[in-house]
Amino acid sequence: MDQNLKNPIEFSEAELRSAFIDAEFATVLPTLAYLTKDMSLLKSHLQADPLLFRNERNGLSAEQVAEITEIAIEVLRRNKKLEAENQMLISKSELLKIMEFCIGGTLPLEYLGLLEEELAASSEDLRAPKWKFENFGEVKSFHVGIIGAGMSGLLCGKRLKDAGISFTIFEKNLDVGGTWYENIYPGCRVDIPNFLYSYSCFQSKEWPNFFSTQPTLLEYFRRFADAYELRDHIRFGVSVTETKLLEESLTWAISLEKQGVEEVVHVDVVVSAVGQLNIPNIPSFEDEHKFRGEIFHSAVWPKDLDLNDKCVSVIGTGASAIQFVPKISEIAKKVRVFQRTPSWFNFAENYHAEVPDGLKLLFQIIPSYSEWYRLWLFWHSSENMIEACRVPLDWNGDESSVGELNDAFRARLASHLQNQYQGYSEILEKVTPNYPPGAKRIVVDNGSWAEALKKDNVSLITEKIESFTEDGIKTDSGTVFNSEVIIYATGFKATDFLTPMNFVGRNGITLNEFWSGDARAYLGVVIPNFPNLFLLFGPNTNTVVNGSAIFFSECSVNYVLDCLRLLNTKKKSMIECEINKFNEFNQNLDAKNSGMIWGASAVGSWYKNKFGRVSQIWPFSVSEYWKLTKKADEKDFHFF
Numbered sequence: 001m002d003q004n005l006k007n008p009i010e011f012s013e014a015e016l017r018s019a020f021i022d023a024e025f026a027t028v029l030p031t032l033a034y035l036t037k038d039m040s041l042l043k044s045h046l047q048a049d050p051l052l053f054r055n056e057r058n059g060l061s062a063e064q065v066a067e068i069t070e071i072a073i074e075v076l077r078r079n080k081k082l083e084a085e086n087q088m089l090i091s092k093s094e095l096l097k098i099m100e101f102c103i104g105g106t107l108p109l110e111y112l113g114l115l116e117e118e119l120a121a122s123s124e125d126l127r128a129p130k131w132k133f134e135n136f137g138e139v140k141s142f143h144v145g146i147i148g149a150g151m152s153g154l155l156c157g158k159r160l161k162d163a164g165i166s167f168t169i170f171e172k173n174l175d176v177g178g179t180w181y182e183n184i185y186p187g188c189r190v191d192i193p194n195f196l197y198s199y200s201c202f203q204s205k206e207w208p209n210f211f212s213t214q215p216t217l218l219e220y221f222r223r224f225a226d227a228y229e230l231r232d233h234i235r236f237g238v239s240v241t242e243t244k245l246l247e248e249s250l251t252w253a254i255s256l257e258k259q260g261v262e263e264v265v266h267v268d269v270v271v272s273a274v275g276q277l278n279i280p281n282i283p284s285f286e287d288e289h290k291f292r293g294e295i296f297h298s299a300v301w302p303k304d305l306d307l308n309d310k311c312v313s314v315i316g317t318g319a320s321a322i323q324f325v326p327k328i329s330e331i332a333k334k335v336r337v338f339q340r341t342p343s344w345f346n347f348a349e350n351y352h353a354e355v356p357d358g359l360k361l362l363f364q365i366i367p368s369y370s371e372w373y374r375l376w377l378f379w380h381s382s383e384n385m386i387e388a389c390r391v392p393l394d395w396n397g398d399e400s401s402v403g404e405l406n407d408a409f410r411a412r413l414a415s416h417l418q419n420q421y422q423g424y425s426e427i428l429e430k431v432t433p434n435y436p437p438g439a440k441r442i443v444v445d446n447g448s449w450a451e452a453l454k455k456d457n458v459s460l461i462t463e464k465i466e467s468f469t470e471d472g473i474k475t476d477s478g479t480v481f482n483s484e485v486i487i488y489a490t491g492f493k494a495t496d497f498l499t500p501m502n503f504v505g506r507n508g509i510t511l512n513e514f515w516s517g518d519a520r521a522y523l524g525v526v527i528p529n530f531p532n533l534f535l536l537f538g539p540n541t542n543t544v545v546n547g548s549a550i551f552f553s554e555c556s557v558n559y560v561l562d563c564l565r566l567l568n569t570k571k572k573s574m575i576e577c578e579i580n581k582f583n584e585f586n587q588n589l590d591a592k593n594s595g596m597i598w599g600a601s602a603v604g605s606w607y608k609n610k611f612g613r614v615s616q617i618w619p620f621s622v623s624e625y626w627k628l629t630k631k632a633d634e635k636d637f638h639f640f
């Protein structure tokens with residue numbers, strides 16, 4: 001339990017009452033029941049309805065909220081007792097009962113462990129490996145090379161440190177953070193609540209916003225690196241160019257490049273943590289070289305860029321454009337946004353909101369309240385959404401209706417659009433997707449995109465871009481839109497996993513040859529022919545509507561560590577995934593993805609590679625990924 005918590009006794013009843021106005025009510029009673037072990041606090045008439053979780057007051061009525069506040073204040077006033085009871089261990093059956101109340105449904109017992117790990121309310125780090133490398137006795141020296149010091153690479157470093165395994169992280173940038181170091185465009189922020197977008201073992205009670213901005217996220221990953229003293233293990237400013245298996249010595253040779261100087265280092269294990277969204281995708285247009293103004297991709301936003309009074313063209317209407325267009329529209333003379341396919345929007349009222357003072361205070365004075373809030377977000381953002389994306393077996397391919405749940409999902413999102421564009425029917429028509437929600441990435445917003453598009457200095461252009469001219473962009477109607485600046489908001493080369501690095505595995509086979517442009521891995525982590533190579537945020541470990549990338553990386557890292565445990569238990573040098581297991585897994589995965597709307601819909605998306613196969617998305621529940629990555633099964637590998 002956090003030692004820095006404030007004591008509720010320091011606050012008057014009036015101050016507590018005032019703080020509770022800002023509470024997240026669904027998790028107040030579960031938290032108090034957890035702290036006091038008083039199960040009678042779980043009053044069924046005060047349980048939040050999971051279907052209303054997006055609504056004001058978490059879907060609870062004013063009367064319910066008032067009653068929860070009274071109960072909470074009464075419990076907090078008995079603070080001394082509360083503190084004493086904090087020390088007691090809660091039984092599994094009590095914990096299950098509280099969790100079921102919290103999520104608003106029954107919980108299969110096998111997932112209690114998952115939620116316990118996600119909650120992480122005790123001081124014990126439940127996802128840390130339960131073994132130490134030194135306990136394996138006589139094993140040869142063992143060093144791991146990690147490529148990338150973003151969210152995934154840092155986590156892997158911490159877990160290797162927990163297990164006492166030595167490692168080096170090779171990072172091409174000059175600091176940690178990956179995505180959150182590189183993407184500095186105005187308005188850049190997470191689009192899932194960052195109480196959830198955080199490591200379970202490194203939660204924060206102090207997020208300034210519900211969806212924090214890039215500088216806050218970068219700061220968070222810097223703090224993580226510092227807290228676990230990871231910087232001493234990182235070599236900054238070095239790019240990995242090639243990674244080659246040396247079959248005679250059963251090691252990997254990593255070729256590095258730093259400011260033109262090349263170097264080769266040898267390691268026993270390689271972990272690639274280069275992310276999926278690291279290489280900007282820049283489409284080709286006729287005569288693109290002719291444009292004389294400034295042109296760049298949103299991921300490499302020039303630090304000293306001044307868009308004041310400029311005519312700016314933005315190509316793309318995905319997650320990044322939606323974040324920066326409202327910002328630049330405040331200063332630019334003209335903003336032309338070129339849209340190919342509109343996005344569906346999930347409406348989040350608090351998308352730009354600061355965490356109110358009352359809630360901040362409650363997180364500070366009620367032990368584990370922020371953790372329970374995170375758990376509640378985890379469940380509702382992860383496991384509650386996926387059913388609406390499942391395609392019924394008898395679906396006839398009509399993209400306007402994909403079964404009851406998806407239709408209801410569409411109706412909810414469409415009604416948000418209609419509300420936002422009242423009186424602007426021409427824009428409404430342009431921004432309303434003609435494909436089902438879930439077929440492409442759903443973007444989060446609080447209406448700021450609609451407000452920007454309605455401004456006099458902003459126009460949404462749906463004509464096809466034909467070519468660039470010296471002065472701007474020409475569309476297929478022959479119109480030339482003069483521009484001083486063109487910004488590509490065209491996303492990343494998400495399906496080109498691990499590029500442009502070259503990986504050479506057994507018998508000289510390269511990853512490019514093995515994949516032939518169709519990246520696959522067993523559980524997104526291991527690949528036949530490439531022993532002792534592990535991928536984080538690898539193929540099919542991303543999600544459309546459920547969960548955070550951090551959760552997936554936590555599970556993948558857990559799996560990597562368990563593979564290393566197996567390897568050392570068997571006193572072997574290399575662990576390699578069985579091809580049959582790999583094939584069987586990918587067949588099941590593909591079958592499942594083709595039954596999900598992102599696989600079945602004809603609309604294009606960055607989830608699909610050039611063969612039309614979904615190479616990004618995990619189609620099962622997130623609990624399933626947790627279960628499968630919890631333990632590495634030696635039958636799935638061979639060792640040498």
Ligand SMILES: Cc1cc2nc3c(=O)[nH]c(=O)nc-3n(C[C@H](O)[C@H](O)[C@H](O)COP(=O)(O)OP(=O)(O)OC[C@H]3O[C@@H](n4cnc5c(N)ncnc54)[C@H](O)[C@@H]3O)c2cc1C
Pocket residue numbers: 147148149150151152153170171172173176177178179180183188189190191192197238239240241273274275276277278320501536537547548549550
């Ligand atoms: C703008 C943006 C917003 C996002 N928002 C969300 C969100 O709200 N919720 C969510 O769940 N996910 C989100 N994601 C996806 C994901 O969470 C992030 O991309 C996350 O940072 C992934 O972490 P990572 O460590 O796997 O990869 P990255 O953060 O991409 O880090 C990879 C690191 O590897 C380094 N690297 C790459 N190649 C080499 C090389 N050859 N040699 C040495 N170093 C190399 C890079 O410099 C980088 O530091 C977002 C992604 C982007 C781009």
